[in-house]
Amino acid sequence: MELLDTRLHKDLLGSFISDLVLQVLSFVAEQERTNIKERQAQGIAIAKAQGKYKGGKKRINIPNNFEEEYKKWKLGQQTAKITMEHCLLKRTTFYTIVKEFEKNNKLVG
Secondary structure, eight states: OGGGOTTSOOSHHHHHHHHHHHHHHHHHHHHHHHHHHHHHHHHHHHHHHTTOOOOSOOOOOOOTTHHHHHHHHHTTSSOHHHHHHHHTOOHHHHHHHHHHHHHHTTOOO
């Protein structure tokens, strides 16, 4: 589009028109983004009202042997690393589960 070509019309009026057109286009893009966010928020509100909203944290599957291995670890019978290996968990997942487990069972770590 010739009007948007900033290589042309390097005079004061040409620069003004180019800047003005860019400002208008920026405004339109910003308004569209605002409208998208509003529609998204409305959709989430409707989904929440219908009980269909799936946002939030993902649930971590706790291994079947976790409680047994956790007790051994807490009693000092094995290290945390061994406990993680027995439960087939990575370090961050292990400590996330420990934190949740202790919170739900009101245990002090």
